[in-house]
Amino acid sequence: MSSGKILVAQGGGPTAVINQSLVGVVREARRFPGVTRVYGALHGVRGIVNEDFLDLTQETDHNLELVAATPSSCLGSTRDKPDVDYCERIFDVLRAHQIEHFFYIGGNDSADTVRIVSAAARQAGYPLRCIHIPKTIDNDLAGSDHTPGFPSAARFVAQAFAGANLDNAALPGVYLGVVMGRHAGFLTAAAALGRKFPDDGPHLIYLPERSFAMERFLADVKAVHERLGRCVIAVSEGIHDAAGAPIATLLAKEVERDQHGNVQLSGSGALADLLCDTIKTGLGIKRVRGDTFGYLQRSFIGCVSDVDAREAREVGEKAVQYAMWGDADGSIAIRRSGAYAVDYALLALDAVAGKTRTMEDAFISESGTDVTDAYGAYLRPLLGAGMPDAYRLRAARVAKVLGR
């Protein structure tokens, strides 16, 4: 069994439960007598090269539990993508601090960072155990049934559309909500779980797994609006035309990219506004409203799936167990083992790093603008206990007297 010093960090976009994973690592690691210190790097790999470490060995269990229940990365995060030079600076610091275990909580970009650091350590002959701990609201990691952070964000999206549907029913028109998800539509598709009655919205769901054509879109909206007198639409920020060009960037004056080469899609209402203007102009519908869920869907405090919180804790615990009792670097994966139960596995970093999972065809309806029952069966247990529910009046209509 290995021992010594442990380092943990958080990368990429925050989630509602990312601190559960951190606390899972810290509390599990502190159970091993050979572990002398548990360090936390501030702002991901950037904190490593800057030697910005907190000594988490000196945190109370009580405060750790309070932090675990707090959303967003408590150590801070980063979008840095280490190259070879960056990795050498990481080694210098790890060596100087005699750190022998590196746990990085993040998505597929962070998994790639772990892969690079792991390979560089091996090449340099430095004894470093590297484990990637999954986290992403996009649910786009290869090899997992789902990823921690996604269920809570999905719960937010489902609750948001359940409410938006009721609002739209009270003041009819067209309502459109833009949801995060660059390549994978899982989070946008969660809007479907906000439905209850047959005529509830979202009536149309646009996913990045299918090409988006404005004419088809207008025809879809027109048909629903004529049938129900209203229309609720869920749109992924990542929708793109048949050539693969994101609709959102067709509008942008200037495209902003992060260090992983990703185009910045969130933090602007431009896509929702474009689609609303097109509906107003093209269909002559007056009341058309668009919201961009933006950062609320990943950071809103007080919307957490208990299933998600529990699993996020466990992937942190399992990471330490694999590091201490196993003999390989890797990425923790969630496997569904029952209806509903999960088990965990250690995947090779190559199997996860930089890879993107998208929605399986079985989850998308024939029309391409809805999900299947299979998707509902997949997602429902992840949303956790206590989902709010919507009810309607069932009273009889009163006969008209004047009947004008």
Next chain:
Amino acid sequence: MSSGKILVAQGGGPTAVINQSLVGVVREARRFPGVTRVYGALHGVRGIVNEDFLDLTQETDHNLELVAATPSSCLGSTRDKPDVDYCERIFDVLRAHQIEHFFYIGGNDSADTVRIVSAAARQAGYPLRCIHIPKTIDNDLAGSDHTPGFPSAARFVAQAFAGANLDNAALPGVYLGVVMGRHAGFLTAAAALGRKFPDDGPHLIYLPERSFAMERFLADVKAVHERLGRCVIAVSEGIHDAAGAPIATLLAKEVERDQHGNVQLSGSGALADLLCDTIKTGLGIKRVRGDTFGYLQRSFIGCVSDVDAREAREVGEKAVQYAMWGDADGSIAIRRSGAYAVDYALLALDAVAGKTRTMEDAFISESGTDVTDAYGAYLRPLLGAGMPDAYRLRAARVAKVLGR
């Protein structure tokens, strides 16, 4: 004591607790043996002229309670503003159905509708008891300590900013959230209740009660960003320049107005995008993100203040009691009678209809970009039980070894 048939309707924008008031009316009215029928008009006054009534006498208490806990107007709503002709059509219908009590749940525009209908009934010699039941997330009704619907929306805004602040701390930059509120900044100011630690955001709050100047705004943001390396900003959709022109409409290609003459501000991300672009360009800050909370803040299912729910129920109950035991038309007002307790009063319709309350000076800081402690003391008890809370790591920094 009056008796006979009762009619209730819901107008204006939905809230999280507007159905509590409806159920308060229905259940209280059904206790009076003289009440033969309780009708609900679909889509407000429009449902009256169209004779679109549900017979709520034939609803189960059980389903009424489930509907009460469901957000958004279960009877549907309208933005119609009755003129004299419209009112005459209302009387024709009420007379034909022998309805003698009219309860209208809504904001100051709905109160104005009740005032017009009440006056027209008196003039026509038709025996109609008209009671306005308050509801608005804007908290802008005259004569009330606060209005049902506002506390739950304020809770959403406070939780949203508490989360956005954590997200912004993890990935520093500028974050800007646009909040509803045409003339009154109460809801935007609720963002301040999301703060806990001294350096938490929102660091700047822009209210419609103060003029907005872009240069001053940029200087404010620059100062916070230089001090903290990040900045979280709450902006009311109703901010306007010194001449009173809304900043949002300075951008709009085409201004949309409702029948009350109000300019449409929500349902577009344009204001947030304009302010973000200005910060990027003017201050050279790269990571600038803007969200427009849009319809989420009034319709999100599962974010309700228990205090708000209870009071919304009571204003419905009180409305029926005033109608049955009293001898005047009016508008129900909430009065704060303790810390924290409330009492109810019946105000003259003239005192509420069409009037707009804005934030008292005592609630706004000297700088004009924050709230005072008095506002915190005012709002905190309204947010209800179980507000989620944020915690931080308190572990010690590790000494640098390389110290590069």
